[in-house]
Amino acid sequence: MPASSGLARQHAPIQFYFDFSSPYSYIASEWIDAVAARHGRRVQWHAILLGVLFQAAELKPPVAYPLKRDYALRDFERSAHFAGLPYRQPGAFPIATQHAARVFWWLHESQGHDAAVAWAHAGLRAYFTRGVALNDVVALKALAGESGLDAAAAEAAWGDERWKQRLKAENEAALAAGVFGAPYCIVDGEPFWGQDRQAQIERWLASGPFKRV
C-alpha cells in the first residue's frame, strides 16, 4: 500500500447510524462527536429506520419481549444518567420516525452535514427529554420551527417522494454495511453496536485492534 493510505485510514470518518426512536442512539449521539474529536476524527451521521433493519434481520426491539421490556425501560434511563444525560421515558414508545429521518436527509443534502446533525440532536433531545412525539406531524412541524428550520419546507420534505427514496436507499446501504441495530458505529471497518461500546471505540481509535491475549 502507498505510504499515504495509513494517513488516509487514520483520518477516515467514523460512520454513526442512529434512529430517532432509539434511547441508546440518543445516549451515543451525545458523546460520539467528542470521542471522535479526541482522536482527530470526524463523524458521518446516518439517520436510519430501525424497524426496516429489524425486519431484514428478523429482530424485534427489546421492549417487544415481556421480560426484557421492564429491564430495558430501567436500563435506558439508568444508562442515560450514568452518561450524565437527562432522560424521560416517552409515553408513546417506540414510534415511527420516517418523517424526522427524511428531514435529516433533506437537510443533509440542502444545508450540509452539520445542519442535519443539529436536527438529529434537536429531535433526539425533544423526544427523550421532553416527550415530544416525533410521529405527530403537528408536534414535528412545531419542533422544526423551534429548531430554526423553515417548518413548511420541512413538512414538504417529509412528504416528498425524493426524501422517501433517499431514506429507503440509506436503509439499504446500512443493511449492506451489516447494520442491524442502533446506535451502530463503524470505525475503519470495525463495527461497534450499542452505546455501551464507547470504551472499546476509544481504545480502538487510540491504538487499533486489541491485542490477542
Place this chain on the structure above:
Amino acid sequence: MPASSGLARQHAPIQFYFDFSSPYSYIASEWIDAVAARHGRRVQWHAILLGVLFQAAELKPPVAYPLKRDYALRDFERSAHFAGLPYRQPGAFPIATQHAARVFWWLHESQGHDAAVAWAHAGLRAYFTRGVALNDVVALKALAGESGLDAAAAEAAWGDERWKQRLKAENEAALAAGVFGAPYCIVDGEPFWGQDRQAQIERWLASGPFKRV
C-alpha cells in the same frame, strides 16, 4: 427501618447468574469477584440454563439471527481481549450445558460455594479458551478429573434426578427474579444485564443509584 438495615444492605452479596455456554458470562466471571471485593462485597454465583430462560422470555441467542451472528462472533472475541482475557471461539456453539450446571449445584451443596465457583471457572475457561466441549460427556468427565474432582462422582451427579431438580428449581428462581439473559447481576435489587455493565456496577457499588440529571 432499624439502623442496622443500611449495614445489612451494604454487605448483601451480589447475585451473579451465568451459563457455561455464554461468552459474555465467561468475560464477567473473570472480573465479578474482584469488582465485588473492591467494595467489600461477596458474590453469590448461580449456574443457570440460558435456553430455559430464553424459551420463557421468547428470546433467542444472538447467533440465531443472520445479521447479528457475524457481529456477535466478532464481539465475543474483541470484548474478551478488551477485558485482557484469552478467547478462542469454540467450534460447537452454543452447546447444552445442563451437565456442567448440575455439577455446579452438586458441588455447591456438597463442598460449598467456593468449590462450585472453582468448577465454574474451570468449565468456562476450558470451553472458551481450549474448545473443550462441555456437552461431550467424555470431555466433561476428563475436565472434572483435571479439575481435582472425583470424575465418577461428577458423572453420577449430572445424571442424578436430585441435581436435575435442583437446576430446574434454580432456573425457575432466576426467572422469578427477572433474569432473562447472562451474565445477569443483581446488586441490592438493581438488575444489570451483560458484561458491558461493569462500569455501571462499579459506580452503583461505590455510590448507589445514579443521580437524575
